[in-house]
Amino acid sequence: MRPSPILSRLVPALAVGALVLAACGSDGDSSGTSDTLAPAGTDAAPGAEGTTAPIGGCGPTIDDGVITIATGAPAFYPWVIDDDPTSGEGFEAAVAYAVAGEMGYDAESVVWVRTTFDEAIQPGAKNFDMNLQQYSITPERQENIDMSLPYYTSNQAIVALDGSPAEGATTVADLKDVKFGAQVGTTSLQFITDVIQPNQEPFVYDDNVGAKAALEANQIDAAVFDLPTALYVSGVEIEGSSVVGQFPADAGGTTDQFGFVLEKDSALTSCLNDAITTLTDNGELDAITQEWLADFTGAPVITVD
Structure with a gap:
């Protein structure tokens, strides 16, 4: 390959990987889910049918007393460390627990499930209350699903x-x-x-x-x-x-914003947006971003002034 400045032609377009797909769209499989992870200190896993009474003033969730959050299969560093969202380690795992807390659900009331990237953004009923896998907020996606306010703006x-x-x-x-x-x-x-x-x-x-x-x-x-x-x-x-x-x-x-995915017209969307607004205003989202996407990755910030 001998690329020249301004325009070089190399190999045909291929998928870059799970993380790239999450940021820019996806060519991933749209079928199936993987294991459900029960909340800490319990043995029960949630079902995917029905709704239950709300907690903390939010709308009803798909399972009584818990909030079901989905991530990828697998979930990658630095979004989830060691593919274990229940640890709360990694940027999106930490964001999920912080948001759940603001919505009235402590860590023991968070249940994790897995979905493919494409599966979660298809229209129809979901086996989760909310899903985060670096989904870019776009008008096209919002035709079929609810998307929250941004919890991350990429750079x-x-x-x-x-x-x-x-x-x-x-x-x-x-x-x-x-x-x-x-x-x-x-x-x-x-x-x-x-x-x-x-x-x-x-x-x-x-x-x-x-x-x-x-x-x-x-x-x-x-x-x-x-x-x-x-x-x-x-x-x-x-x-x-x-x-x-x-x-x-x-x-x-040149930025891209990531939001949670919810079922279209979800009763939880407003409450989730309130939680994100609170975490943004009180600086907790910035602190999580600094910990997992700046300090943890060891990538220094280059100034443009």
Whole structure:
């Protein structure tokens, strides 16, 4: 492969992985669910039929006295650590328990189930009260399901191999001589050209597969992805790579917002939105984000001033 600046043509588009699908849409299987995890200290698992009396002023849930929350099968780092949402470790696991608490459900009253990505956003009855798997909030999805207010706004991040000149950067000025690559037509490419503005024009690829291949082959110094994709690429796909930096969410105006999925016209949606608003206003969501998506991942914030 010999990519040239502005437009390079590599392999045909392939699925990037579970995390990327979650951020940008999904090609995943739309069938079936996996195991149900009972709340801590109980042996019972919830059923998926019927509704019950509300707790804490919220609407009814599908099972009496508990709130059923769904995640992926499997769920990936850093969203859920070790694929165990009951631990409360990982960004989305921690968010789920914080939100449930605001809605009146303590940790012992949270039940976890698994769904595929596509399954959860299909119209119809659900086997969960709410589901979080990095679902981007879009008008198209909201035609079939309810989506909550955002609990996370994604930002751009840099993935590089060990020893890359991008390592150690603290400002965009430190990145001027770095050779970047990104997928054509993405906010990541726009971010490189509009915000980073490197001295050399970025290498442009038909898809993320091409950008990753170029990075592995040392044809570029670094690739830019949204942070969820960057974490998956570095943690699962490219050995010897890491997220060497991330940018403020408001930098460049290129953001993506994640929300919970609920059944269409769910009686819980308003209560869930109130909980997210409270956690946003009191700073708890920011603290969870800092713990699991900044401090835990070890990706420093690169300033753009």
